[in-house]
Amino acid sequence: MPVLGETFPNFFVKTTFGDMHLHDFFKDSWGVFFSHPADFTPVCTTELARVVQLMDEFTKRNCKVIALSCDSKESHLNWEKDIKMYAGKDGPFPYPIIADENRDIAVELQMIDPDEKDSKGLPLAARAVFIIDPNKKMRLSILYPATTGRNFE
Structure with missing residues (x-):
């Protein structure tokens, strides 16, 4: 973990926007990379x-999310319908939403919650937020249990 x-690692990721390298997605903007344990859960x-709902605020600040x-990825594409409905x-x-089915990125970034397991007994990805500057340097890292929600305000 950086x-x-x-x-910040330039992961090659499979996303709902297609396959890409993170640095290519962020380009010369700030980046907010955040994680969730699973699709279709109420808090996520x-x-x-x-x-x-806050995308205009991120855009004003030259920040990609x-x-x-x-x-x-297929689950994420279906989940997006629920998210948009809830957002109005x-x-x-x-x-984009990154598909990390094998938890490779979650493991590399040390985002595994050892105390919380999914229905298959696999550890959940913890909730994390990383702020990445336009030079691709990590400027903030927050990691907390999968069971804790957050307020994006």
Whole structure:
């Protein structure tokens, strides 16, 4: 896991916007990379919906947003319908969601919650937020249990 001031990993990711490298997605903007344990859960859905509602604020600040959840791309595409409905927004979904079914990224970024398990007995991805500057340096890292929600205000 990178430490503050180090370059954030340039993962190759499979997302709802297609396959990409993170650095190519962020380009010369700030980035907010945040994770969720699973699709279709009430807390995750409301948090992603709030980010949808705040997209104009992120755009004003030259900031791109990308989420990660440990489900498939197909699951994410279906989940986006619920998120948009809860957000009260129509049109295309405004940011990509990374599919991390095997938890490779969650493991590399040390985002595994050892105390919380899914229905298959696998550890859940913890909730995390990383702020990445335009030079791709990590400027903030917050990690907390999968069972704790957050307020994007």
